[in-house]
Structures are given as C-alpha cells and as structure tokens.
Amino acid sequence: MSETATDASSDKMRQVFHWRNGVAWLVLAFALLVQLALLHHLERKEERAALKQFDLLVQTTTETIRKRMVDHEQILLGAAGMFDGSDEVTRDQWRNYNERLQLSERYPGIQGVGFAKTVPQAELATHVQSVRAEGLSDYDVAPPGNRDLYTPIVYLEPFNERNRAAFGYDMFAEPIRRQAMLTAAETGETQITGKVTLRQEIYREVQAGILMYAPLYTPGEPLDTPAQRLDALYGFVFSPFRLDDLMRGILGVNANLNLHIYAGESESVEQMLYASREGEATEEPKYSQVAKLQLYGQTWTLRLESRPAFDQFFHSNKSLIVGLGTGLSALLFFLTLSLSMRRSRAESLAQQMTEHILENKRALQLSEERLSLALKGSNDGLWDLNLDIGTFYASPRAWHMLGYRPGELSSDLKLWERVMVAEDLPKARAQLARTMLSKVDHFTAELRLQHKSGKVTPVLVRGYIQRDRSGQPLRISGTSMDLTEHKRIEQMKDEFVSTVSHELRTPLTSISGALGLITAGALGESPPAIQQMLEIAHRNSLRLGYLINDLLDMEKITAGKMTFDMREHSLRRLLDEALISNQAFAAHYGVNCILREPANVNVWVDGLRLQQVLTNFLSNAIKYTPEGGEVTLHCSQPDGGHVRISVTDQGPGIPPTFQTRVFEKFAQADASDSRQKGGTGLGLAITKEFIERMGGRVGFDTAEGNGTTFWCELPIVETATLTPDQGQPRLLVIEDEPDTGRLLHLMLRDAGYAVDRVQSLHAARGKLAGTRYEAMTLDMHLPDGSGRDLIDEVRNNLDTRNLPIIVISAASQFDRHPDDRNIAWLHKPISAAQLLIALTDSLESNRHPS
Structure with a gap:
C-alpha cells in the first residue's frame, strides 16, 4: 500500500509540472510580477504622500512661527500705544497692562515686556536718582562707563528673579542689541536681534536668546527721515525670548519633526538658536528641508527633518501587501491549475473565447471604418482629452485644419490654450470652467484658433463629457469643424x-x-x-x-459696431416718452395705449436704444390687438435689484410651434405670402441684442387666444446712499451689485465708519470731487467702465493721490501695475474681518508711510 500511495503521489506531482499546465505557472509568475509592480506603485504613492505631508508640516511650522512673532509684535505695539496715548506711563500701569496680557499662560516663551528709556550722558545721574526715588534703591545703569547715549531697562514685567537681573541694563552697550535698536529707531519698524545671551540667564541651563524692539518717539517731533527719527527717539518697548521655551510654546512636542533654527543665512553651529532634540540622531532622516524665514530685519535658516515615527507611518503596510499578494497569487495559481487539468473543457472554452475575440475585432474594425468614412465625409477633425491620465489625441484632419502635421506640436491638456487667439483665452477659460462645473454632457462652442501661418481660423467645437458618479469630468471627446468658408x-x-x-x-x-x-x-x-x-x-x-x-x-x-451711450435715466420719464411717441400709431389702428404702475426708479441704459425697444414692443402689441382693444405698459420688481417693463396686448397669442423662434432674425409667426401684419422679422431680434448689451434680459408670456406679454428686465441704479456725518471717518463704497453694496455698507457702518455708496464711475467721480474720504472700496467691473481707469484718475489727482483703495473683485487675477501704491486687493467673497483688517492696514500705512 505504501508503494501504491507513493506512486499516486508521484503521478500527481508529474501532472502538476506537466507542460500542459504551463498556463498555471505563467499565471503564478504574472501574478507575482503584478504584485511586485503594485508594491512598487504603492511605495511610490506612499513616497509622494510622505513628501506632500512633509512639505505641509514644513509650511505649517514656518507659518506658525511667523504668526506667533506677529502676535508678539502686536503686544509691543499695544504697549507702545500706552505711551502714545498719555504723557507718562507709571510703573503700576505697566504692571497692570502686563498682568492683563497673561503672558505665561497665553504666550509661553516670552520672558516679559519691558521699556528701555533713552538717556543722554548729561542726564544719567538725574535718571538714576529719579528711579531710586521710586523705592528701587539698588537701581543702577550697567555696564558702567562713559557713552553718548544710554538705553537702560526701566520697566520689565513680570518683575521676577530672572528679569531683575536685567533691570538697569544698557542694551546699547552690546553690539548685536545696539544694531537692532538703531535699525528700529531709524526705520520706525519693529526689529529683532541676532543670537544673544540674555541677562536673564542666571541659572545653569542657558538658552539662546533674541530680543524684539519697537521704537517710541517724542510726540509732536518730525519723523520723516532717519535722522529726525533718531533725534525724536524716546525709548523702546521690547521683549526678550528664550528660544527653547519660545519654540516649545509655539510648536509643542512634535513626534514627526526635528527642527533646527540658525540665525543668518548659513547653518553655523555658533549661530544655532534652537534644536528640537539633543544628541546625535540614531539614523539619517528620510526627509529634510531647509527654509528661510524673514522676520523683522533678520533671516532665520530652518532645517526641518523627519523623525522615525513620521517615516514609519507612510511605510507600514508593506508586509500586509506582500502577504495578501502572495496568497492571491497562490489562489490564482491553484484555480488556473484546476482549470488546466480539465483539458477538453479548457480547449472548448479557449475556442469560444477566440471566436468571440475575433468577432469583436471584426466589429471594432467595421466601427472604426464607418467612423473614418463619416469623418472624411464631414471633413471634421476628431479629438479626445483623457483628464484621468492627462493625455490628448487629435486626428490628422484636426491638425491639418491649423496647418500642422500630426504630432508637430507637443500634445498635452493645455494644447488648446496655446493654439487659441490670446485675447479670447480668458473668456474661453471661464466658459470651460462653467461647463465643467455644470451637469451638462454635451456642449458646442465657436472658437478662434491660431493657424500656423498666423491667420485666425474660426472653428466650431462639439464635445461630449464623460463623468464619474459624482459628476466630475473624466474624459472629453468631440469634433472640430473649420468655419472659414462658412464665415x-x-x-x-x-x-x-x-x-x-x-x-x-x-x-x-x-x-x-x-x-x-x-x-x-x-x-x-x-x-x-x-x-x-x-x-x-x-x-x-x-x-x-x-x-x-x-x-x-x-x-x-x-459687426460689433453698435455703440451705446450709457447714462442714468428716470424710467418713468422714458416710459412716458415711449407712450407719447406711439400714440399716433395706436390711433391709426384704433387701439388705446395706457401706462399702469410706473416704477419710480432710475436705470443705467442708452435712452435712445431703450426707446427703440419699447417702440418694438408697443408697435407689435398694437398691430396684434383688435380695433377698440387696449395695450398696457406696466412695471414690476421681481427682486430688489431689477425692474421688469412689460407690454401686454389682447391679440391671439403666439402659436406653440413658433415660440422657440420668437427672437430669431427674420422670424414671423405668419410667414405666408399673404400675411396680414407687416414687419421685417428683425425687431425682436434687435430688441434682444439691445437689452442684453445693456445688462438685462428679455422674454414673453403667452397663452394662445388670450394675448401676449413681452417684457424686459433691467438693473436698477440705486441712488447714492449717504450716511449722516457724526464725526466718524467717511468712506466711499463703489459697487454696482446691489446686494454686495448693501453688505459692504453694513460691515463698515457697524465698524464705526460713515459710508457713502454709489454704483457707477460717473457717480463716484461726482462724490470724490465734492467730498473728502479717508478710503474707498472699488469693484473693478462697473457698468460704465473699468475700475482701473478710476484708480489712475485718483492717483493723478493731487487731492486724492494718497487715498487708500480696497479693490474687491471676483476676478481670478488682478491687473496690478508696478507703481500701484496703498492698494489692498481682495477676492470675492470676503468676510467682515478681511475687509476691516485690510482697511485698518491701509489707513495705518497712509498715516505712517515707511
């Protein structure tokens, strides 16, 4: 029995390794290769994710440090404000201010907030005696010695044991501190020092230190030049920082990142300010980056390195993938082996699959042949953009249309931008973005493309958008037709x-x-x-x-030659004139025209063109109203920003078959040779063009047998909004969109400003000519011109050349000029905080120009 069992086992092994089972072994080899490829892809993907996360950590760390230093500067500026707001700040007031700041809880790492007073040599003895008279009998200026100017520390809170060691210290006596203080005094801006050892280091654990200085000047003195600012220098408010404590307070404990900070452009050990770990690293970091941080006159070099915990987080699934892949490969192998051992069934199945593949191939060839013939017959080009994998294909005809050979231009997703006429590109981008964000699957667009010879080729582009389940576009395919002959x-x-x-x-x-x-x-x-x-x-x-x-x-x-003289008009007056000018025509047809519910609003239109629109509406209504009937001209306001002008007749209504062509050129409901009503068929097409050019829209409501109402909607021009003068700073808001204008008005009014609001350049020019404003907000796209023109006018006017301007626009990019000054640029939508911060910064910059 043992020999029989051994023979059976040998037979099974021989069957397993038989050449007919080579497919199973190939499957195993292929599966293992796929596993290796997937593992390689996973490693690359993890590597990209790790690099992206590391870059984010670096950016977050540097921005956190920058923001905390800005917060510390605000503390100093607030302290400086105490001196600017009073003749004298007492020691008790200084102590109370610092206790309210709660520095140790809110800003760990800062050693305190101090005041250093400038004392000429001749006044040194008097100064020392006055401080001692406050009960500080041990006060003296250190280090001793004769100097032209002393800057001893007079106030320093909290007045603990460390800060007592710095009390009376003349910071001008030390070169690094002196350099930062002189720069702050001459420029009027906050400065920090390079690496120093603080006077507060009275214990064994000594940390690298820096100081931040904000200059104080004697009120009323001129501060236009560096020399004048030095002459008016009263002292400094400052903060000392121990860098280890400061960085722990800013960054906390980070298990993913090591940070080294050096003062200066290089990584000099002597200039190391901070190191987030002690001792040598057990292994080289996988990711590292060097960043430069510009802070208040100093350059910090930051070396950021990943820690093992960070590295391991992105490379922890390899063993699991290997195990799963090996198991799956073995499963596929045994499954294929099982199928392979059933020879007859496998051969039959293979034959069926072969026939099916051949049939599909023949069908595919036939389909491709039909498509090729159809494209040749239409003379259209074929193109395909695969957004998922980032590829672009164009058929030979699509290339020949622009004078190129297939493949002559590098094909990528931005190729269409390179061959488009440059001036059409912003509009085309916006149209493409709207199409991608919408839910439509098909689109048609007429584009102007640049031929290789330099001429412009008009092309009609039709496309189909393939989307995923969430509606995101994956692929765009379509055709292009040369419209040169058609044009x-x-x-x-x-x-x-x-x-x-x-x-x-x-x-x-x-x-x-x-x-x-x-x-x-x-x-x-x-x-x-x-x-x-x-x-x-x-x-x-x-x-x-x-x-x-x-x-x-x-x-x-x-031809694009029609010009419009856009002005602000009273709508009531325009309606009255239209009714009067068409009364004779109405009397000829025996029809009565009346005006009901006229709106007492102003509109921004070309008065003559709007009269032509109203005449078209009224004449059509009169012609289709039976004798003795009535045509009504009336108004309504569908929303707060638009007015609707309607003309209602008592005619037969518009047939359903004609309603889709009402505003087409040469369209008439009765197109027979014997039609009863005259007309060119162009009036409503012209009306639609006029209204849309004036920023409105047209439409109609009809019921067959019950008359028709043609209407147009136009934006209302709001009258200038004036705020009573109660002594507040007065601002001008220039915004044509009513809701946005009202929102800006409320934001600024609630912040304590008096606000005037206008909706056009014409009105803004009038307000600027007659009123003095502290600042203005400006929308770049206004009904009667560009905000850029107003900026140039304001800057060329001696009375307004320094007026702060807050540009608030929905444009993706701003048209900034190199000589633009005191202009803040904000993208819509904005918050009240963004607006007020930009306004405060602009006003402050205007008061204290650097």
Whole structure:
C-alpha cells in the first residue's frame, strides 16, 4: 500500500509540472510580477504622500512661527500705544497692562515686556536718582562707563528673579542689541536681534536668546527721515525670548519633526538658536528641508527633518501587501491549475473565447471604418482629452485644419490654450470652467484658433463629457469643424445686405419725401383715385424704410459696431416718452395705449436704444390687438435689484410651434405670402441684442387666444446712499451689485465708519470731487467702465493721490501695475474681518508711510 500511495503521489506531482499546465505557472509568475509592480506603485504613492505631508508640516511650522512673532509684535505695539496715548506711563500701569496680557499662560516663551528709556550722558545721574526715588534703591545703569547715549531697562514685567537681573541694563552697550535698536529707531519698524545671551540667564541651563524692539518717539517731533527719527527717539518697548521655551510654546512636542533654527543665512553651529532634540540622531532622516524665514530685519535658516515615527507611518503596510499578494497569487495559481487539468473543457472554452475575440475585432474594425468614412465625409477633425491620465489625441484632419502635421506640436491638456487667439483665452477659460462645473454632457462652442501661418481660423467645437458618479469630468471627446468658408459666405451676405441697405436709403428718402409732400397736398389736390394710389405708395415706402433701418441695425450689431451711450435715466420719464411717441400709431389702428404702475426708479441704459425697444414692443402689441382693444405698459420688481417693463396686448397669442423662434432674425409667426401684419422679422431680434448689451434680459408670456406679454428686465441704479456725518471717518463704497453694496455698507457702518455708496464711475467721480474720504472700496467691473481707469484718475489727482483703495473683485487675477501704491486687493467673497483688517492696514500705512 505504501508503494501504491507513493506512486499516486508521484503521478500527481508529474501532472502538476506537466507542460500542459504551463498556463498555471505563467499565471503564478504574472501574478507575482503584478504584485511586485503594485508594491512598487504603492511605495511610490506612499513616497509622494510622505513628501506632500512633509512639505505641509514644513509650511505649517514656518507659518506658525511667523504668526506667533506677529502676535508678539502686536503686544509691543499695544504697549507702545500706552505711551502714545498719555504723557507718562507709571510703573503700576505697566504692571497692570502686563498682568492683563497673561503672558505665561497665553504666550509661553516670552520672558516679559519691558521699556528701555533713552538717556543722554548729561542726564544719567538725574535718571538714576529719579528711579531710586521710586523705592528701587539698588537701581543702577550697567555696564558702567562713559557713552553718548544710554538705553537702560526701566520697566520689565513680570518683575521676577530672572528679569531683575536685567533691570538697569544698557542694551546699547552690546553690539548685536545696539544694531537692532538703531535699525528700529531709524526705520520706525519693529526689529529683532541676532543670537544673544540674555541677562536673564542666571541659572545653569542657558538658552539662546533674541530680543524684539519697537521704537517710541517724542510726540509732536518730525519723523520723516532717519535722522529726525533718531533725534525724536524716546525709548523702546521690547521683549526678550528664550528660544527653547519660545519654540516649545509655539510648536509643542512634535513626534514627526526635528527642527533646527540658525540665525543668518548659513547653518553655523555658533549661530544655532534652537534644536528640537539633543544628541546625535540614531539614523539619517528620510526627509529634510531647509527654509528661510524673514522676520523683522533678520533671516532665520530652518532645517526641518523627519523623525522615525513620521517615516514609519507612510511605510507600514508593506508586509500586509506582500502577504495578501502572495496568497492571491497562490489562489490564482491553484484555480488556473484546476482549470488546466480539465483539458477538453479548457480547449472548448479557449475556442469560444477566440471566436468571440475575433468577432469583436471584426466589429471594432467595421466601427472604426464607418467612423473614418463619416469623418472624411464631414471633413471634421476628431479629438479626445483623457483628464484621468492627462493625455490628448487629435486626428490628422484636426491638425491639418491649423496647418500642422500630426504630432508637430507637443500634445498635452493645455494644447488648446496655446493654439487659441490670446485675447479670447480668458473668456474661453471661464466658459470651460462653467461647463465643467455644470451637469451638462454635451456642449458646442465657436472658437478662434491660431493657424500656423498666423491667420485666425474660426472653428466650431462639439464635445461630449464623460463623468464619474459624482459628476466630475473624466474624459472629453468631440469634433472640430473649420468655419472659414462658412464665415466668408456669412460676411459676403452681411456685406451685401449692408451695401444694398445703404444704397437704397438715398433714393428711398427722395421717394418717401416726394410722396409725403404730394399726399399732404403741397402740390395741390389730386383726383381721389390717384390720391388713394399715392397714399398706398407712401405707406409702403415708409415700410421699406423701416426694413432698411432694421437691416442696418442688425448689420451693426453683427459687426460689433453698435455703440451705446450709457447714462442714468428716470424710467418713468422714458416710459412716458415711449407712450407719447406711439400714440399716433395706436390711433391709426384704433387701439388705446395706457401706462399702469410706473416704477419710480432710475436705470443705467442708452435712452435712445431703450426707446427703440419699447417702440418694438408697443408697435407689435398694437398691430396684434383688435380695433377698440387696449395695450398696457406696466412695471414690476421681481427682486430688489431689477425692474421688469412689460407690454401686454389682447391679440391671439403666439402659436406653440413658433415660440422657440420668437427672437430669431427674420422670424414671423405668419410667414405666408399673404400675411396680414407687416414687419421685417428683425425687431425682436434687435430688441434682444439691445437689452442684453445693456445688462438685462428679455422674454414673453403667452397663452394662445388670450394675448401676449413681452417684457424686459433691467438693473436698477440705486441712488447714492449717504450716511449722516457724526464725526466718524467717511468712506466711499463703489459697487454696482446691489446686494454686495448693501453688505459692504453694513460691515463698515457697524465698524464705526460713515459710508457713502454709489454704483457707477460717473457717480463716484461726482462724490470724490465734492467730498473728502479717508478710503474707498472699488469693484473693478462697473457698468460704465473699468475700475482701473478710476484708480489712475485718483492717483493723478493731487487731492486724492494718497487715498487708500480696497479693490474687491471676483476676478481670478488682478491687473496690478508696478507703481500701484496703498492698494489692498481682495477676492470675492470676503468676510467682515478681511475687509476691516485690510482697511485698518491701509489707513495705518497712509498715516505712517515707511
């Protein structure tokens, strides 16, 4: 039995290693290779994640240090404010101020806040006697010696044992402290020293130290030049820092990061300020970085290194992946081996799969052939952007369209930006961003691309966006069509219409004028039959004139030559004028026109163009209202920032089949040769263009058999908002969007400012000419021009050239000029804190220019 069992076992082993099971062994080898590739990919991914996290730690650490030093500067500036606000600060007041700061709890590492007074040599003895008279009998200025100027420490809180050791110390006597103090005095700005040993180091554990100085000046003295500031120097408020205590207070205990700080540009051991660990490292750090930190006149060199805990966090799953991968490889091997041993079934399955693959291949080839023929027939180019893997493909036709050979330009996701006309790029980017953020799957856009020869090629781009389940775009594919010939034909058509229209106006003017004189009886009475024919001719010559005028307007709009004289108008006055000018036309048709609920608001429009819009609405309504009927002109306000002007008729309504084409060129509901109502079919198309160019929109409401209401909406111009003068600083808010303007007004009013608010450059110029403002906020895109123009005007005016300006805009990038000064730039949306900080900084900078 043992021999039989041994033979059976040998047979099974031979079957396992038989050549027919080579697929199973190949699967095992492939699975192991895939495992190695996945492991390599995981390591690379972990490495990238570790580098990104380490960079974030470095950035967070440096910004935390910078912010804490800024907080310490604010403490000194607050202390300096005590001296600026009173003739004398007593020792008790100084002690109370520092107790309220709670430095040891809130800002660990700071040794205190002190005051050092400048004492000329001639006044030294008097100074020492005055301090001793306060009950500090052991006070003296150290170190002894004759010097032109002394800066002894007079106040230093908390007045503990360490700080008593520095009491009376003349910091001007030490070169490093003296350099920082002189720089602070000459510039008027806060400075810190290089590495020093503090006088407070009276125990064995000595730490590297620095001091921060803010200068104080005698009130009323001129401070325009460094020499004047030195002459007016009264003293310094300062803080000493022990660097080990300071950094522990700022950073705490960080198990992931080692930090070394050096004073200066190099990593000199003599200039080391701080080290987050003692002794030599047990192993080399995996990640390290050197950063430069500019702080109050000093450069700190920071070396940041990762600790083992950080390194291990990103490389802890390798053994688990290896175990899972090995188990999965073994599982695949045995599964494939089991299938391989069933020879007949495996061969049958392989044959079926082969046939299926061949069928799919033939279907794919047929599909590709059909697609190729379709593209050749349409003469369109094919393109494909794979956002997931960052690749771009364009068919040969797409390249030839722009004069390039396939592959002549490097293909990447930004290729479309490089071939686009530069001036169209911002608008195209914004349109693409809106399309990507929306939920649409298909889009069409007309772009102007740069041909290799330098000419501009108009291209119609159609695309399909493939998205994931969350709606994020993964892939964009589509076609591109060369519109050069189409544009040429369209231009020929427009030029033909323009030429014919202009050439017809001269003879038509003579014909209409002559017929008007004859029908009015200027040449005597005509026989009734002839008079009737002349009136028909005159009436139709006028209709032809209206047609030519509409054609010329549409040609100007299409060519971009239509100009608008935008001004602030009373809407009530414009509505009254429109009604009066159309009364005669209404009387001819026996229709009554009335104005109801006129809005007492102002709008920013071209008055003549709006009159043309209202005439189009009214004339259409009059023509379609039966005799004896009524046409109503009325207003409403759908929201606080817009007014809707509506014209309602009593006509038959618009057929559903025509409603989608109402605002198209040459569109008429009755297009038959025998239509009853005259017209060019251009009036509503022109109306839509005019209203949209003036920042509004148009539309209509209709029910077949129950009349139609055509309407347009325009933004309301709010009257300048004035705040009563109660002695507060007065600011000017320039913002055309009503809700944003009201929000800025409330933010600034609640902060204690008097605020005037306007919505246009025209109104802003008027306010600036007649009122003195401390600062102004400005939106760069206004209805009557660019905020950039106003900035240039303000800076060129002697009265306002130093006026602080807070630019608040939704633009992704600001148009900054090298000579811009005292301008803060804020991106919408903003918070009240951002606005007030920027305003405070600008006002302070204007009061104390550096």
